[in-house]
Each structure stands twice: as structure tokens, then as C-alpha cells.
Amino acid sequence: MSQAAQAYSRTSQVTGNAREIEAQALLTAAKKLRDVQTNWNGPDAKMHKALLFNRRLWAIFMSAAEEDKNPHTIETRQNIANISVFVMHQTVEMQLNPDPKKLKPLIDINCQIAAGLAGRA
Template identity: 65%
Template sequence: MSSAAATYARNSKTTASPREIEAQALLKAARQLQDVVENWRGPDSRLTSAILFNRKLWSIFMSDAISDDNPLAAEIRQNIANIGIFVMKQTVEIQTDPAPEKLKSLIDINCNIAAGLSGRA
């Protein structure tokens, strides 16, 4: 087997499901936010970057939740949208009045949903 074929075979076995990819993205956002908390130096580019990444991620989740072709039950889609609205409101609050303790709720939400997506909840 050629090197390229061997690499493809290895990667095709380790390709994550969409749920796992979503969980990994949520955990990445949580790690970025946690890093800001642990190394708080006031509002800086790390905070801006972490908040922006998390906001973009939740914008995608919210857009998908309200999409007519989303196969999830209406109640689940509504719950995702409601959490997304909370995340957006919390993000505005953090941007308006930055404080490390305000990031905890975003970190907890991301970690808890990631655990559920990965079947660890």
C-alpha cells in the first residue's frame, strides 16, 4: 500500500461524526474562554478572539436550529435556539463590562453540551 493510501486508510477510520465535530468545536471554544479566565489581564485580544470564536460557533448552531430542513424535533431545535440567545446576550454583557467570572456560564454551557453530544452526559 502506498504512503498516501495508508494515510487515507488511517484517517478514514478516525473521521469523527458530525456530533463529535460539534463537541470538539464547543470544547475548543471552552478551552479558549478558560484560558482567558486563567490568564486574565483585562479585556485584550485573547478575550476578543475567544468571544468571537464562540459567537460564530453559536451563530452556526442557531442558524441550523431554525433551518426548515433540520431533522431534529421542534422542541430540541427551540432549546438550541434559546441557549444560543442566552449565549449572545451573555457575550454582549461581557463585551460591555468584561470580567472573567462572566465567562464561566459560557464555558459550562459549551462543556455540558459537548458532553451530551459525545455521549458523556
Template identity: 55%
Template sequence: MSDAAKAYARVANTTAAPREIEAQALLKAANQLQDVVNKPDPTGVRTKEALLFNRKLWSIFMSDVLRDDNQQPLEVRQNIANIGIFVLTQTAALQINPQLDQFKSLIDINRNLAAGLSGRA
């Protein structure tokens, strides 16, 4: 099991509702990415870890949204899949060529979705 999946599972074992667990995971990813922007890592370790966590988290979301037994309406699933494709593509591009000015869109997407899942949007 990947580190992101383990982290997601650990959070899932709390008493929080599934939407809140997803929001917390998205905020964790956003905060890691923001930390990279705020304190650039000369060795790139923190950058690699933050991007890898984001990619794994979104891979989990994409796997879930593509499952036949997913209870979300088709339109919602399609919207999540479209966002997920963008996030995964952008994350992969940043893994190849990290440009700090390109992190903002990923941070904003994660934070906005977390706010929506938490009912703060």
C-alpha cells in the same frame, strides 16, 4: 467566511460524526474562554478572540437550528435556540464589558453540551 466557520469546516472535513465535530468545536470555545479566565490578557486580544469565536460558533448553531430542513424535533430545536439566545446575549455583554467571573456560565454550557453530544453526559 469567518474564522469560526473556517475552523468548523476544517473540523467537519475529518472522519468524525457531526455530533462529535460539534462537541469538539464547543470544547475549543470553552477552552479558549477558560484560558482567558486562567491567564487574563492585559491587552484583551485573547479575550476578544475567545468571545468572537464563541459568538460565531453559536451563530452557526442558531442558523442551523432555525433552518426549515433541520431534522431535529421541534422541542430540541427550541431548547437549543433558547440556550443560544442566552449564550449570544451573554457573549455580547462580555464583549462590551469583560468580567472574568461572568465567563463560567458560557464555559459550563459549552462543556456540558459537548459532553452530551459526545455521549459523556
């Protein structure tokens, strides 16, 4: 398990329900991305920080999905991995060809999955 995933795992055990923590992390990432989109100034440090935060979050999800001891079904784990790959691809595309419209899918995915984790979907 990666160091980031281990830290995440330790934090989730101490601070509360993993689903709540994941939902809050996704909403935090979505807010950072939405702030960049709303206040678009071209590619800047704020954009890169928001993309990095989101990419790291999804790297943790992907790492957890690959763990043998992950309790989710193979199908669910594959779906998480597929979404993670899309997020990584979309992030690279945004970094290579910055356009605030390209942030919408990342924001939407994070919000929709956060809603599902919180039982609002």
C-alpha cells in the same frame, strides 16, 4: 443557509460524525474562554478572539436550528435557539462589562453540551 453553516456542513460530511465535530468545536471554544479566564489581563485581543470564536460557533448552531430540513424536534430546535440567544447576550455583556466570572456560564454550557454530544452526560 449562511456561508459559515455551509462550510461547517461540508466539513462535517468530510471529516467525521457531526456530533463529534460539534463536541470538539464546543470544547475548543471552552478552552479558549477558560484560558482567558485563568490568565485574566483585562479586556484584550485574546478575550475578544475567544468571544468571537464562541459567538460564531453558536451562530452556526442557531442557523442550523432554524433550517426547515433540520431533523431535530421543534422542542430541541427551540432549546438550541434559546441557548444561542443566551450565549449571544452573555457575550455582549462580557464585552460591555468585562469580568472573568462572566465567562463561567459560557464555559459550562459548552462543556455540558459537548459531553451530551459525546454521550457522556
